[in-house]
Amino acid sequence: MVYVKLPRSVDGECDRPDQKGKQIKISRSVLRNDQRHLEALLHEVLHAVAWPLDEEYVAAFARDAARLVIKRGFRSHGKEENND
Numbered sequence: 001m002v003y004v005k006l007p008r009s010v011d012g013e014c015d016r017p018d019q020k021g022k023q024i025k026i027s028r029s030v031l032r033n034d035q036r037h038l039e040a041l042l043h044e045v046l047h048a049v050a051w052p053l054d055e056e057y058v059a060a061f062a063r064d065a066a067r068l069v070i071k072r073g074f075r076s077h078g079k080e081e082n083n084d
């Protein structure tokens with residue numbers, strides 16, 4: 001996973017599972033907002049592990065799970081860690 005500059009309307013991207021060198025990319029712009037950061041991470045990781053899931057389900061899960069975790073006290077402190 002890497003943090004990169006993405007178009008303003010894109011918080012993250014996940015390459016297709018059959019793509020060589022596949023990767024999850026998270027926009028550096030989300031680092032300023034814990035909810036958006038966590039939501040982008042969860043969203044793209046869910047795509048990576050369950051590619052056939054509908055976008056609507058992935059988006060709903062990521063939004064709700066991020067809200068729950070943030071409510072429980074998770075904070076990312078804007079850290080950019082490029083680990084797989």
Ligand SMILES: [Zn+2]
Pocket residue numbers: 043047055058059
């Ligand atoms: Zn998506």
